[in-house]
Amino acid sequence: MKIGFIGAGNMARAIIAGLLKAKAVAPADIIVHGGHAANYQPYAERIGATAAASNAAVVEQADWVVLAVAPPVGKPVLREVHEALAKHPRPLLSLLTGVDLKTLAAWADQPLPLVRVMPNLNVALNAGMTAYAANAAAQPVLPAVVALLNTLGESMALPEADFSTFVALAGSSPAFVYMFIDALSRAGVKYGLTKQVATKIAAQAVMGSGLMAAQSTESPMDLADQVASPGGTTVAGMLAMAAAGFMPAVVAGVDATIAKDRE
């Protein structure tokens, strides 16, 4: 199975890293083309992937094509590869935020199997959270696509109406979590730890808590109650964070992310 990537930026590289770690695809079966030869060619060489000379060459050489460019670049790129896709009607996996299957079909301007895929950067560690939605033509290939996505972490079928919310809760949220880790770590620096030590402590605590929340059948607040001993340190911290607007700040961030995705 040859997987082609149009665009070789952060998201494409994270997916490729995950696929290679899982040994889901052989390095030479990864075909990439990006906007800048000076970037994508040495990258392809470094990981043993095949650098294609053009986006059309990606379509010609790959079995499936992943559209991994910025959303505004999607339409011109699909116009550019129109002829190649007409000759080789490959399933197209789009990572573009804010671009639904209907728009994608209009841009492709020909009947193609289309899968809208929304991953996050944690796919690089095979710990991603990915949503997908597919058109009717993609149904025969969907089980194989989902099997591939599952090598990158968890995946779920999601109605397209919920994709904007998913972007906030999974696509963008690693950045929000890093903000939280940085805030914890900075507070540690305030009390005399080095940033390096404080970040190690904060990141490991967040990782363990994430694992616990993902695996437990209890709600996050039930888990918090188990941390908060009566009259103890945790409840004092939780109440101070609540008073400082922790939850409204997070929800405002999600609101802004969803609004941007829907622009």
Ligand SMILES: NC(=O)C1=CN([C@@H]2O[C@H](COP(=O)(O)OP(=O)(O)OC[C@H]3O[C@@H](n4cnc5c(N)ncnc54)[C@H](O)[C@@H]3O)[C@@H](O)[C@H]2O)C=CC1
């Ligand atoms: N970064 C993330 O965490 C996530 C990104 N996405 C989506 O993935 C897509 C890619 O995002 P990133 O990788 O973060 O962006 P990026 O800016 O890192 O990468 C975009 C890539 O497209 C290439 N490119 C630009 N014009 C091109 C053209 N005409 N032909 C071929 N390649 C071209 C650039 O050279 C670059 O390699 C976006 O649509 C984004 O919404 C989705 C979920 C998470």
Ligand SMILES: O=C(O)[C@@H]1CCC=N1
């Ligand atoms: O910031 C962005 O627009 C992309 C989509 C989700 C994560 N990164």
